[in-house]
Amino acid sequence: MTATPTSEAMASEEDEPRNCVVCGDRATGYHFHALTCEGCKGFFRRTVNKKTGLTCPFAGSCNVSKAQRRHCPACRLQKCLNAGMKKDTSSSSVHPSPRLAHPGPCTASAHALCRHQHFHGTASHQVHQ
Amino acid sequence: MTATPTSEAMASEEDEPRNCVVCGDRATGYHFHALTCEGCKGFFRRTVNKKTGLTCPFAGSCNVSKAQRRHCPACRLQKCLNAGMKKDTSSSSVHPSPRLAHPGPCTASAHALCRHQHFHGTASHQVHQ
DNA sequence: GGTGGTTCAGATGGTTCA
DNA sequence: TGAACCATCTGAACCACC
Numbered sequence: 597m598t599a600t601p602t603s604e605a606m607a608s609e610e611d612e613p614r615n616c617v618v619c620g621d622r623a624t625g626y627h628f629h630a631l632t633c634e635g636c637k638g639f640f641r642r643t644v645n646k647k648t649g650l651t652c653p654f655a656g657s658c659n660v661s662k663a664q665r666r667h668c669p670a671c672r673l674q675k676c677l678n679a680g681m682k683k684d685t686s687s688s689s690v691h692p693s694p695r696l697a698h699p700g701p702c703t704a705s706a707h708a709l710c711r712h713q714h715f716h717g718t719a720s721h722q723v724h725q
Numbered sequence: 726m727t728a729t730p731t732s733e734a735m736a737s738e739e740d741e742p743r744n745c746v747v748c749g750d751r752a753t754g755y756h757f758h759a760l761t762c763e764g765c766k767g768f769f770r771r772t773v774n775k776k777t778g779l780t781c782p783f784a785g786s787c788n789v790s791k792a793q794r795r796h797c798p799a800c801r802l803q804k805c806l807n808a809g810m811k812k813d814t815s816s817s818s819v820h821p822s823p824r825l826a827h828p829g830p831c832t833a834s835a836h837a838l839c840r841h842q843h844f845h846g847t848a849s850h851q852v853h854q
Numbered sequence: 855g856g857t858g859g860t861t862c863a864g865a866t867g868g869t870t871c872a
Numbered sequence: 873t874g875a876a877c878c879a880t881c882t883g884a885a886c887c888a889c890c
Binding site (some may be wrong): 633636637638639642669676 | 882883
């Protein structure tokens, strides 16, 4: 604990431990068990609630970056789930245990979903850098 | 996105950063990945949907200005495509990446790059669906 | 102090109509 | 054809609660 990254560290803003695990944008904190940005936080909340049948027109391996996260809601949601995001509908408390519960690997359900991405992990389209 | 000079950088050849890239009319925003006016927005939407075999009676190099854009649909569509316009066949992509994706790295000269990316997107189909 | 939920302004695609 | 309007999504700001 010595290090007191206050100036230089911040100026770098490269490998900041505060990157949204979904799109890579600047994360604002833990949301739904994952470190995400405000955008993904809101997106996940809305999407999960609606339960709309999102489907990726491609193989489901769209790139979900800050600039492209809006392009394919389906893949974005997929990545959210893969990151372990999920709403706590049962827990009475608002936050069961953020840092403690999240660090672990994806839940079973999430793994099943991951399978999809691994399938065509071969960069298919994604021309965008 | 720091600094918002909106003049020096962009004022390369366009007086206003809101010109339709197709006909030069006043653009109303980003439509189908390109800054266009309402006219070209509607035209592109209709034309692409119909997929009619448009052919230019001339050499295919008609001038597409605000006053002449209606003269040759073929060249107009061509210019739309050249500008990087394309429909998102995705299920529900309402917001490709308007102000967030472009304003960032796509300022000034970057604009040209953006168009290039879309343009040379030959082999690489749909950068985003 | 940190996170979930709600609100609100901005932006774009689609539709309508003269 | 294109202006006007509507429907929907996005994300920042704010508030409530633990």
